[in-house]
Every structure is written in C-alpha cells, then in structure tokens.
Amino acid sequence: MKRPRILAVFGTRPELIKSAPVLRALRAAGLKTVSCTTAQHRGLLDSAAAALSVRPDLDLGLMRSGQTPAQVAARVQRAFPPILAAQKPDLVLVQGDTTTASSCALASFERRVPVAHVEAGLRSFDARNPWPEELNRVLIDRVSSLRFAPTSRAKANLLREGLEDRSFLTGNTGLDALRWALRRPARQHPALKSLPPAARLILCTLHRRESFGTPLRRMLRALLTLADRRLDVRIAFLVHPNPDVRRAARVLTHPRILRIAPAPYPEFLSLLRRAEFLLTDSGGLQEEAPSLGKPVLVARSVTERPELLASGGGLLVGTDPKRILREACRLLDDRRLYRRMSSAGSPFGDGRASERIAGFIRWHFGLGSKPREWAS
Structure with a gap:
C-alpha cells in the first residue's frame, strides 16, 4: 500500500x-x-x-x-x-x-x-x-x-x-503548541523591561471585524478611562496590523497604556504570563489563557467557546464600555473572584x-x- x-x-x-x-x-x-x-x-x-x-x-x-x-x-x-x-x-x-x-x-x-x-x-x-x-x-x-x-x-x-x-x-491543538513553546527557552518581550515590578498588567487584543467602527472606539475609550482611574494598572494593547485597528488605536496615548506591535510567539507568551488578566475578542486567547491561570474578559456579544464561560475562567462582557470597566475593576479589587477565575483550569x-x-x-x-x- x-x-x-x-x-x-x-x-x-x-x-x-x-x-x-x-x-x-x-x-x-x-x-x-x-x-x-x-x-x-x-x-x-x-x-x-x-x-x-x-x-x-x-x-x-x-x-x-x-x-x-x-x-x-x-x-x-x-x-x-x-x-x-x-x-x-x-x-x-x-x-x-x-x-x-x-x-x-x-x-x-x-x-x-x-x-x-x-x-x-x-x-x-x-x-x-x-x-x-x-x-x-x-x-x-x-x-x-x-x-x-x-x-x-x-x-x-x-x-x-x-x-x-x-x-x-x-x-x-492550540494547547499542544502552547506546551511545546513553554518547554523552549523563554524570551522576554522588550516592553516588560520598563514595566514597574508592582504594576498590574492587563493584556488587551481587539481585532474582530464585527467590532470595527463605533464598538471598537467605545472599547478603547473604556481602556483610557481605566488607565485614568487606576494608577496601579498598565494596559498592554497589542495593535493588530489591520488598518481599521491601527487607525482606531491612535487614541491610546495614555502613559499607562503600552501600544505594542504583534510580537513573535515566545515574546507574546511572556506578556501573557506576566498579565494579571486579559480583555480580548480573540478565539485562541480564550483557549490559551486558562491554561496559564489567567482570567479572560471576552469582548464579544457571543463566543463559540462557551466552555470558558461554563468553567468559570471567563466572563462575556461584550463591547459596552461601562460593563468592561465594571468587570475589569471587579477583577482588580475582588481577590476571591480573581482566585476563582484564575484556578478554573483549561476545558480545552x-x-x-x-x-x-x-x-x-x-x-x-x-x-x-x-x-x-x-x-x-
């Protein structure tokens, strides 16, 4: 044969x-x-x-x-x-x-x-x-x-x-890739070198086409408000190369917001491991984050990965800036909630x-x- x-x-x-x-x-x-x-x-x-x-x-x-x-x-x-x-x-x-x-x-x-x-x-x-x-x-x-x-x-x-x-x-198979990468020598993202040791890092990615325009602009305003209110927070916003995202992200000029270009996978993982939690509309990050004990705020109206929500490792916050602010502050302030979400484990x-x-x-x-x- x-x-x-x-x-x-x-x-x-x-x-x-x-x-x-x-x-x-x-x-x-x-x-x-x-x-x-x-x-x-x-x-x-x-x-x-x-x-x-x-x-x-x-x-x-x-x-x-x-x-x-x-x-x-x-x-x-x-x-x-x-x-x-x-x-x-x-x-x-x-x-x-x-x-x-x-x-x-x-x-x-x-x-x-x-x-x-x-x-x-x-x-x-x-x-x-x-x-x-x-x-x-x-x-x-x-x-x-x-x-x-x-x-x-x-x-x-x-x-x-x-x-x-x-x-x-x-x-x-995304978890297979994650485990393979974590066994390789670590590579720190350059942005982490200037991060204060006590800073509470929120990793953010927003790139879904259905959010382009007003929804994306509203979510970015929520990030600016969060950075204004929380002196202890740093927000790492990964700027997707899509022109709509790049144009919208120009408003993120706050000193506590880091605009970061897409990074090589090992360097990206160093950001993920350093982050306290994530705000994202990415599908893959909904799978990777719980494996590393990172709670996820899902910036979408619906997810095809409901296992994350059912496990308790993620919350669906949509694109409403008030809800994004509220849930982000809850994760920052409610340690019991954070421990529960970060220990949910991976269902993937x-x-x-x-x-x-x-x-x-x-x-x-x-x-x-x-x-x-x-x-x-």
Missing part, C-alpha cells in the same frame, strides 16, 4: 500555531505531509513560523494590502486548484475557520479530494458573530470527510447537525490532540488501529 499524501494548508498566524504540532505529529507517525501557506497574513505568519520551526513547503504569497475576505477567497480559489493538481493529495488538512481554510476546503471538495478539519464543530449560532468565521466553519464541516472536534460541546454540535460519521473528539485539552489526530488519520487510511478519543 502506498503511503498517503497529506496536504496541510494554513494562511494566518493562529492557523500556523495550531497546525505546527499537527505537522510534527503527522510526520512522526510516518505520514507523508506537505505544508502549504496562502500567506493570508504575511508578516504575522512569518514570525510565528520562525518561532515554531515551521518552514512551509509551498508558499502562495496571496496577501495584498487592504484586502477583504472576498478578495482573499477569490485569490485562493484561483491559486489552490493548481496546487491540488500538482500535489495529488489523498487528504487536505485545514485548521479553524479562516477564509484560507474555507476556500481551500471548498476547492478540494469540488475536486473530490477528501478534507480533514481540525477544530471542527465550534458554533456561536450567530452568522454575524464572528463574521465571516461562523459561516466558514459551518461550510468546512459540511464538506469534510474527517472532523476533529476540540471539546465535547463541539462534537455534540456536529452530531446535532447529522455529522456523526468520522467526527472525533481530540482536544485543541490535555496537550495531546495532535497525536490523536495523526492516529485517526492513520486509521482512516488503514494504517493502524482506531485511537481513543479524548475523555474531556
């Missing part, structure tokens, strides 16, 4: 971070694996690739300044089919819910190439939140032959949609999701026994 050929595709920094341990596990399991990036987010992707020791075999270089999801999708739909024709994969592996993932999954399905979806089954049940990711992930799951759900709730979503065939509970995995995914793919091709699912 010939060795199956796996084509793993990613385009953004979060996809790469979560795909890196899967690539290592597939190759360790003896599966011929070719990695391909669309470079949907060029700069962010390259720094993460270097930090995680990933060198893509194929680079489509599709990013353009000021691009829209529709433009990215159109470029992927033109560029990816020739890759399929040349590589002749037996399986295309996509991660998450980006435009790269959905476009490559659809192009593969149209050419009868089986698709495997890592991080399947996440649902917010609101097509506009997050946008366009919610519809992307639904589409990917529909066209996939293998679906790897990170949590029992995600798998239950798949089952309710009639997608029980070859849907498996594995845990989240055990750091072995990638091994399970490689095992299920081997089994799918008749190369081994069926592994056990994660007992979440």
